[in-house]
Amino acid sequence: MSSKNDQEDQEITHRHSAPYVSGFPLKILIFFLERVPGLSSYFYWNAGMKSLRYRNFNEEMTVMPLPLPKEVFGVEDPKTINGLEIFNQRNKTLNQAPENQRFLCARDYTEAYTSKKFTPLQVCEKLIDKINHSCSEACDPPLHGMYQYNKDDILAQAEASTSRYNNGQSLGPLDGVPVAVKDEIDVTGYETRVGTSFFNRGNPASNDAFLVKKLRDQGAIIIGKTNMHEIGFDITTNNPNTHTSRNPYNINHYCGGSSGGSACVVASGLCPIAIGCDGGGSIRIPSSFCGIYGLKTTCGRISSKGKFALSSSVGVAGPMTACVDDLALAYYVMSGKDPEDPKTFHQPSPTLHDLYLTDDLSDLKIGIFSAWNKQVTDPAITPALDNFINEFKLRGAEFIEIEIPELEDARVAHLITIGSEHCAVIDGYKKHSHLLNLPNRANIATLSNVNYSDYIKSQQVRTRIMRNISVVFSGVDLILTPTCAINAPQIYPRALKYGEINTLVTADGTRFAQLANFTGIPAVTVPAGYNDKNLPIGLQFMAKWYDEATLLRVAKVSEEIFESERRRPAEKYWLGNLL
Structure with missing residues (x-):
């Protein structure tokens, strides 16, 4: 293992530069990119994506990052109980x-x-006005977090919940709670458009996704679909x-993506809970940019x-919430085995053990890869990270310097993998591909240069990186990083009509996120501060x-550390006066 000083002198992951393009110049670029032989190949090479092609790897391929049985052994906790009982027994949520x-x-x-102070119906009537x-334009400018919603459907759910409360038949801690769902997940009666203008047009979902059904079974009110970056890309x-x-x-900055509407x-x-999907940071990045938990x-x-099968081997669904209790609650409700999804068969039972054991952290070892963590561009991020490290130390946590080998290979292999999976989806809609936003047409043109060698070697790299991560976790319980190397990027008005290509923002935003997707491990982002533009800062734990x-x-623990300093958005953009 290299020394700390050696690490600080090396570039852990590369920042491949490319010009920022938006507006009419973007239209010109796409015209040539789709027609001039060799131009898209240059962009592919410039992104470092040919770096695996001519190398040899001895590992077998891993096409789905499910852990080996030895990694699961011991995760099943003898203290496992019905997680919902934890919330029923808890008198109140700690909120400082x-x-x-x-x-x-x-x-x-x-x-x-x-307490009969409000009914779900009364709350949802107010909520519909807030969504509208x-x-x-009265919001000036509109937030556009919600994309599809149906007033009659919301009110029908609210009436059913109100009736249950009136009859003393509440379904549990989610009954009557508004929950929004990303436009990548099926909700009965809504078209799953995945942020496009043409996916499933005129073809609304006839069934709920399995996770949505589980939320409804607990009485959650599904208020509609949230906005997202087109095809999550x-x-x-x-x-x-x-x-x-x-x-x-x-409001002059982005909320992140691709689950930006949910954040x-x-x-x-x-709403206190929204559902996102994450193939390369798409839950954690917008949660970080918007100061919530993901x-x-x-x-x-x-x-x-x-x-929607956008990125089958790297993408997962998960909760995005205003508080940690809700994060745990939504996670517990949605998790578990599904007879129709083989990936879920071999998991240990979900558990919420030790959720409230926050005073004594002497049983935790947390890994820090200092050289990697220093690769941030906003100077406010590092002090926020250092503050959390000190606060965790005061509660007894032990921090250990670690190294995660071959992160640049992991970056390239993840990009090839997710890009291949997205392009395979678009191939099924070839006659509509000209309707994609211009930046995604550039992405598709560039990724058309992926060949069989790139893809196969990326899956061999995945095997190697998963092994590396397994070794790291043999010595620590968690890895702590910034969630992103940047905070929420600025919105340029010229980018709103046609979109934009800003590869440095994409690279900096995903730098710490991709590893969890590529290897299949879980990760959480927590709010940890604000910069001088009032933009939230997020930190990430991986397990x-x-x-x-x-x-x-x-x-x-993070919530307890930061809650007294946490603040809501300005009053004009705070729409949560529902109770």
Whole structure:
């Protein structure tokens, strides 16, 4: 293992530069990129994506990052109980934020209903007005977090929930709680458009995704579909098809992506829980940019049935929430085995053990790869990270310097893998591909240069990287990094009509996120501060396969550390006055 000084002198992952392009020049670029032989190949080479092609790897391929049995052994905890009982036994959610800065959580809703202060129907009537406002010019500019919603459907669900409360038949801690779902997941009656102008047009889903059904079984009110970056293929949710979602903390900045709408609706207070999907950071990046909690689950932990198959081997669904209790609650409800999704068969039972054991962390060893963590561009990120390290040390956690080998190979292999999986989907809609936003047409043209050698060697690299991660976790329980190397990027007005290509922003935003997707391990992002533009800062913890319980525990610790400093968006963009 190299010394710390040696690490600080090396570039852990490369920043491949390319010009920023938007507006009419972007149209010109696409014209030539799709027609001039060799031009797309140059962009492919410039991104470093040929770096694996002519190398030899001895490993077998891993096409789905499910852990070996030895990695799962011991994760099943003898203290496993029905996780919902934890919430039933908990008297209240710890919340140290000033009253005028508090975010509403699921418990606030259910307590208002059981006390007869409000009914789900009354809340949803107010909520519909708030959604309409958030998507209208009256919001100036609109937030555009919600994309599809149906007033009659919301009210019908609210009436059913109200009836249950009136009859003393509440279904549990989610009954009557508004939940939004990313436009990548099937919800009965809604078209799963995946941020495009043509996917499933005129073909609404006839069934809920498995995870949506599990939420409904607990009484959650599904309020509609959230906006997303078209086909989930970047990190801003700049989407000329569906409008660009804006960051409630600074409306001249992006909310992140590709699950940007989900982050926007939670951060602005429209609902306490939203569901996102994450193939390269798409839950964690917008959660970080919008100052909320986001959990990227283990590959195979939550069923993919009813989730659009954009990035089958790297993409998962997970919760995005205003508080950690809701993160744990939504995760627990959605997790578990699905008879129609073989990836879920071999997981240990989901557990929430030790969620509230936050005072003494002497049993935790947390890995820090200092040279990697220093690869940030916003100077406010490192002090926030250092502060959390000190706070965790005060509670007894041990920090250990680690090294994660071959991260640049992992970056390239992940990009080839997710790009191949996205392009395979688009190939099925070839006659409509000209309707894609211009940046995605550039992505498809560039990724057409992936060949069989690139893909196969990427899966061999995955085997190697998973082995490297397994070795790291033999010595630590968690890995701590910034969530992103940047904070929310600025929105340039010229980019709103046609989109934009900003490869440095994409690379910096995904730098710390891709590893968890490529290897299948879980990761959580927690809010940890703000920069001088009032933009939130997020930190990320990664854990071994299926150990979401430990991630939720340290997220709870993080909430206790930061909650007194946490603040809501400005009043104009705070829409959470629902109770």
